[in-house]
Amino acid sequence: MKKAELLAPAGNLEKLKMAVHYGADAVYLGGKEYGLRAFAGNFSVPEIAEGVIYAHRRQAKVYVTINIFAHNKDLEGLENYLAALSEINVDGLIISDPGVLDIAQRTVPQMDLHLSTQANTTNWASARFWQSRGVKRIVLARELSLAEIAKIREHVEAELEVFVHGAMCISYSGRCLLSNYLAERDANKGECAQPCRWHYTLTEEKRPGLYYPVQEDERGSYIFNSHDLCLLPHLPALIKTGVNSLKIEGRMKSAYYTAIVVNAYRKALDAYYADPDNYVLDPKWYEELCKVSHRSYTTGFLFGKPQTGDHNYGTSNYVRSYDFVGVALSYDEGSGWVTAEQRNHFKVGEELEFIGPQTDMFCYKLSVMEDLEGVALEAAPHPQQIVRFPVNQRVFPGDLIRRAKDG
Ligand code: SF4
Structure with missing residues (x-):
């Protein structure tokens, strides 16, 4: 086939x-x-x-x-x-x-x-x-x-x-x-700003500036x-x-x-x-x-x-329950530590998820983290900073790291 x-x-x-x-x-x-x-x-x-x-x-x-x-x-x-x-x-x-x-x-x-x-x-x-x-x-x-x-x-x-x-x-x-x-x-x-998701009202031709709400619920209308x-x-x-x-x-x-x-x-x-x-x-x-x-x-x-x-009449907002926080760059099999590039803020104590082409999604609570000089970090202070931390399973370069929004 x-x-x-x-x-x-x-x-x-x-x-x-x-x-x-x-x-x-x-x-x-x-x-x-x-x-x-x-x-x-x-x-x-x-x-x-x-x-x-x-x-x-x-x-x-x-x-x-x-x-x-x-x-x-x-x-x-x-x-x-x-x-x-x-x-x-x-x-x-x-x-x-x-x-x-x-x-x-x-x-x-x-x-x-x-x-x-x-x-x-x-x-x-x-x-x-x-x-x-x-x-x-x-x-x-x-x-x-x-x-x-x-x-x-x-x-x-x-x-x-x-x-x-x-x-x-x-x-x-x-x-x-x-x-x-x-x-x-x-x-x-390929540049659509998706105005079909914006809020719309109704106006009568001879009454410019007078907007009649088209209201499906208290949040507005999402007719398109x-x-x-x-x-x-x-x-x-x-x-x-x-x-x-x-x-x-x-x-x-x-x-x-x-x-x-x-x-x-x-x-x-x-x-x-x-x-x-x-x-x-x-x-x-x-x-x-x-x-x-x-x-x-x-x-x-x-x-x-x-x-x-x-049709989604309820809201035009996206459902976004996870934040993408980093990408794995390398993994040291001896120590079980991963080196990663931070993409969004995350800190010690947070539960992270890892996923990749060869990695079935798994969770790990970040216990410690350090920079490449071995200085302990609570959180990576700079965008795209390279950090290291231990994980409980093998990961591969290119694996993604994310955190639940309420995590
Ligand atoms: S329908 Fe909405 S998403 Fe499609 S082209 Fe028009 S504005 Fe863009």
């Missing part, structure tokens, strides 16, 4: 490395070049090259998004940019605009081209059309049920990619101008606020439709978020492929997804159109 690829977001180089270290088969990222208005973290070509080398050494692929709705001026310099991406061995381009697709096919004919979800492919005839235009992979719209995905699979040989995890839009992905209009940040360029997508419990059904790639959303999420979400899906996929007939979801994997900042979860459109309960 050809395994479905686990595809993770890479908002910057650190997140790319985290995603690959935690088991992503491929990552996708956006570049600074080609007139894209960059948000912090977008990659320069040399950074993409570094990411490609890092990923390829670990048998992972790198796809680059060029999925803006291109205006004429956006096409200036495109060919040079495409040639540069080809030169550094990028594995595929994610495109939504037919003109950009055409230019890419002429400029870098050997490059794999993926059709972005922003092209909103929702039926097999569209999928077949794009396949006939030489697209290798189609990233399907999020707004599809299992049955619809299976039907599209019946009609095309092109690879199919589906979203399994992350934020949901109240509009078709990429077809929303709220963020552009209210925050001058283009959702279409979707739950987050989570299809971890439904991976077998999704895989059986014949999809080729399972995509995690969230290039703007933290490196910790990327690592934990990739880790949970990696463990589930590995368990499934090891023994598909006897696969059962380990509740620990789902619990991990509840330990990152998220809105409550929904299955989106997988089992039909979302109903009232799939």
Whole structure:
């Protein structure tokens, strides 16, 4: 059985490395070049090259998004940019605009081209059309049920990619101008400020400045606020439709978020492929997804159109029950001490959790801590300080350290 690829977001180089270290088969990222208005973290070509080398050494692929709705001026310099991406061995381009697709096919004919979800492919005839235009992979719209995905699979040989995890839009992905209009940040360029989660009131045209509250409860209204997508419990059904790639959303999420979400899906996929007939979801994997900042979860459109309960009317806040506090750098087997880089404040006496690709989550109450000179510390005084402390189990470089918010 050809395994479905686990595809993770890479908002910057650190997140790319985290995603690959935690088991992503491929990552996708956006570049600074080609007139894209960059948000912090977008990659320069040399950074993409570094990411490609890092990923390829670990048998992972790198796809680059060029999925803006291109205006004429956006096409200036495109060919040079495409040639540069080809030169550094990028594995595929994610495109939504037919003109950009055409230019890419002429400029870098050997490059794999993926059709972005922003092209909103929702039926097999569209999928077949794009396949006939030489697209290798189609990233399907999020707004599809299992049955619809299976039907599209019946009609095309092109690879199919589906979203399994992350934020949901109240509009078709990429077809929303709220963020552009209210925050001058283009959702279409990966910069959405998520104004669909903001508070809204009602005004009557002839009474400007008079705001009628739209109040669902005492905290306000969240009329456009979707739950987050989570299809971890439904991976077998999704895989059986014949999809080729399972995509995690969230290039703007933290490196910790990327690592934990990739880790949970990696463990589930590995368990499934090891023994598909006897696969059962380990509740620990789902619990991990509840330990990152998220809105409550929904299955989106997988089992039909979302109903009232799939909308989060209660709050637009994230659930965030854990703080990411550090990364393990090395472990000394003789002494059982770990050397770690602090990322957030933590102190002696606190209960910490450790998790990594080879480390099943375990807890340890921090009894002592010191700096690299052996000076005892109650807490690390500087951001990103390197500290040492004993742990009760082996950990590995790259393992994450976190603390419950009430811990
Ligand atoms: S504002 Fe909301 S609905 Fe619009 S693109 Fe952003 S997340 Fe999606």
